[in-house]
Each structure stands twice: as C-alpha cells, then as structure tokens.
Amino acid sequence: MNYTLNDSQGVLHVTLPGDVLSTNVDSLSKSFTEMLNSAAVSGGRWTRLVLDISKAKMVDSMGLNLIVSLVRQVKIRGAKLEVRINNPNIHRTFLFTRMDQQVDLVSAAA
C-alpha cells in the first residue's frame, strides 16, 4: 500500500496494489491504522482521502467492510472518501451495496 499526502490540495492519496479480500484485509487494516495514526497523516490538513483500487479485480464483503470502516474514520475527521475503481464488476458491487451513497465513486478508466 502506497500513500502520498498533498497538504496544499488537502488530499491524502492511497493506492492499493490489488484485490481487497478476506485473505488480506487484516494486513491492509493494520497498514491503514498505522498510516492514519502517523504524525504526518493525523496532523495533516487533508479533507479528502482518495482510495485508488483501480488495480483490483475483486473486492469481497470483508474487503468492502474494510472500506466501510475507512469511511467511518474519514467521516469522524470531517473529511470525504473518494474511491477510484477500474473494474466494472467491482463498481457494480459498490452500487448494489449502496456505497455510492457514502463515498464518491470515480471510474479510473474514464
């Protein structure tokens, strides 16, 4: 997982290397926690977190729950979450779980 913080634009950009699944959510969750608790990120002036999962071919329910927990943390901070998706099937799962009501969905292919 890579992230960059752009204080001037108020954006925290996080890129995941691939799928978000039951088999890797624990390590991803740990990485998210470490990132959000780091001095640079927790003290940063970002108001938008861009989560780039354009390399993912599948996000299962536990993977989506990880993103839901991220939404909660971002909301507590008063920020917004934007999710960049490339795969139309993943995009469909975000729609039927009504995640489009909680996050800004952006098609990375567009």
Added chain:
Amino acid sequence: MLQTDTRLVLVVDDDFISRRLLESALSKNQYRVVCASGVSEAKDLLKKDGFEAFSAIVTDFRMPELTGLDLLNWLEINDPTIGSIMVTAEGEKRLVAESMRARAVDFLEKPVEMRRLMKAVDRAIAETNDRRKSRVTQNAVKDLGAAQSALLKAPVREEFRRILVCHFPMHEAGGDFYTALPLDNGRIGVLLADVSGHDLRSAFVGAFFQGMARGLTAKSSSIGDVFRHFSRILAEEWNQPAEGKLISSVLMSVAACGLEFDPSDNSVRLCNCGAPRPALVTPDGLATLIGQWNSPLGWEYPLTATDAGLPEAEGHIFFWTDGLDDLATTLKCSPAGLVTDIFKKQALGQRPDYLQKANDDIMAVRVCLGSDPLAEPDFMPLHVDEISGNGANRIDSLQEAWADSIRRFQPDLNESTAFDLLLATREVVLNGLVHGCADNAEKAVRLSICWNQKGSFFRVSVEDPGPGHDFPVDSHEEAASAELMTSHRGLIFIKHLATRLETRRRGAHVIMDFHSGGN
C-alpha cells in the same frame, strides 16, 4: 519358399568376386547363404522367400542404382527386425552414422577381415532373434490391449445401455477395467477397477479379478463380497512370501469402486476401495461426492470397507480412476469437470488435448439412475468438492480452481458472470467454513458447480453442517448502508450476485443460479 533357417544369410554385392568371397567364407562357417547382385534383386528375394526366412544381411554400401543404405531404409519399413551389416570402402566412415540410424548392427571396411565378418554375422543373427522375440511379445500386448478395449465397447445387454464409458489408455495393455454385471432380481452391477502397474502382470490381475467378479456375482454374491474375497486373495496369497519369495516382485493392490443399482426402486449400494469417490448429480443440479474412501484391495485383510446405501437415488453417477484425479491435480481443476469435458468431447468424436499431460490410464463411467436409461443429464458437474472446515485461509486457491473448472468448460464465458459466480461462491463457502464448520477440520463444506446446457446457466450448491440461522436480509440491507454496518454484508452480496437464490435448512444450504448472459 525357403525353409526358415536361423543361420540363413543374405549377401548383397554387385561385385561378383566380393560376393563369391563372402559366400564362400560364410558357407565354410556353417552358414547357409543366398546372394543378390544388387538391391532390387535382394528386395525380390526377401519378398519371395519371406523376411522371416533370413537371419542376417551383409550388404555392400556402394552399388549401381541403389545403395546398401537404401536397402536398410527399405528394411526399416518392411521388417525392422533383420540384423544387417554394412560393408564400406575405406574412408567411408561418415556413412557409418547414417547406417546405424537405419539400424545396421555393424559395419565392416573393405578388405573384409573374415574373423571380424563371422563375429559381426553372429551378432546380427542374435540381434535378429532378440528383435523377433520382442516383436512377438509386443504383438501379444497389442492383441491384449485390443481385446481389453473391445470389452469396453458399448454394452451389449439392453439393461446396460444406461452405462456410458470413456477410456483413454496410456499403455498398450494395463490393469484398468470396467465391467457391467447382471445381478439378481434385475439389479445391475457396475465395477470400475485400477490394478497397480501398467504391464502384463496388471492385465493378468485385472482379468483374474474381472472373471472372479463375474463368477461370484452370477452366484448371487454382492460386489462388497467380491471385494472382500479378492482382497483376501491379494493380502493372504499373492502379497505373502512363498518360500521366502513374493509371487510378484512388487505388492499388488487394486483400487476398485463397485455400484449395485436396482431400477425397480432406484436404490444404489456403493462399495469403494481405493478409487476416487464418485459424484452423484441429481436432476435438480446438486452434485455430491458419495460413499466413503477405503483402503485399496490388497492393503488389508479382513477388509473393513463398508457399503454405502443411497435409497431412491436419482440422476447420474459419475466415477473414474485415479489417473483422472492425477490429471486434474496437474491441470489444477476438478476431476468432475474433467469427466464432464471428456464425455462431451467423446460425444463429438474428439480427444481432449490435455490428455497428453496424463501419466496414467484414464477411465470414467457414467450411470443413469432414472427410469429412462438413455436420459441425458440436464446438469453436468464442473466442480464437486468437500472443503475441509478449516480451509478459509485457502479460499484464494480454491477460487482459482473453481475459475479453472468453469473456464475449461465455458472458455468464452463473459467476465461479468464469472465474477458473480466466483464472488458469490466465495462468500457462501467462507460463511460455511467460518460459521457452519466453526473452522473445525473434522467438518466440511460441500460445494458443487454444475452447468445446465438447456438453460445456459450454472447452478452452485454450498452446504455446511451447521444449523444455519434466519436473517431478514432485505430489511437489513438499507440499514447496513445508512448506518455503515459491517455485519451480514456477504448475504447482501449473494442476494444481488446470483440470478436466483434459494436457501434450505435456514441458510445452511445455499443454491444459486448464474445465467451465462450475466445478471
């Protein structure tokens, strides 16, 4: 025709003096000799008197029109067993390599030293005798293999029409066999067996076992009794040393699966000793592995294997030898899916390319259990598995295997359907492993993926041993979104991904359909 003489030598040389010299020398050493002045005459002699009449050929290389090498190449096609000696002029050694490729036993340089000639002719005759003995054996093996294949042709009895067999032998003869047995009261027996090894010994054991099964079942023995009796013979007689030596140099065992089917009430009895567990595919597209795996015959005595009974079974039973299991492991897919593909291709008169990767004979049998013995199954199994209850951490590799199984059968399947099927199956299997099995290795989730040809859809069945639980997924769905709840999200996935969703036993058994045109 000349009489067969193990010491009859054909000398081929265009030079009269050389020919007479060779003839004289060989005759003095008790060989009978026939001479030809060129390749054409030699061919005529061989055809007229018969190849078997000659034990060796001594041929000059350089002759007008055709060379000695031309003669050897012709012999390679017409009778590769005759040992030959090539005589070359000095300095023609480069010809030797080519001659050896054309199976010349030896070569001699001119002027020919007589002592060397005699040794070379003796070697050629010995080689001829060895090759001819080997050919007799090879022909016997081929005849045996042909006889075995003939026995596997379409069943001749009316009641056996419900049985379909696929056989791809990797060897000329072997120990894999299938036989249909008429049993008491109109019942039908089907026996599939794989004798260890791939040689004449295996073929003999297979034939012995098959004959014994026919004899005992004709006298009202059950297939289970046949197994017990034969296991005793293997364990107590053949695999026991007699005077310090085993009858065979290796221990013999037989993996066998036998089925007794009663068409009057559709009941099935199954006895499996070492063969892969068969798959039962019901008319509504649910497939399960049936019976228990027991030790192969010959491993133990008394045999502890128990018969499994299936009252009022419906649908089709598929079973196969472990060669297919091994191939499925190599191809990383489900054996049941391979069986389906093999039967599909056999119906089209095709031989699947992937059989080149098989290391063992492949045999599969399909038995129709319904009242119509020729009924084709509506659902074909693509993946049938029992996943150990602690297998949640293997879910990625399991999912890859499901993908391989469906792609093998439907290579042009659209991405959307494959995604929906794989993700929904992943969700249900994970739920079954974590909740239904509580990560207990002693428990298992039963999974099947079948293809319905008529309706062009997949049917996935996932059943766990847990009690299940009732859950109002529809009312939960809105709250889960609005309140950012993480519980039961897998159920929401399943509901939307499947074209049709059915739950039994309070959700412990989930059946999902996925139409190939997408959701």
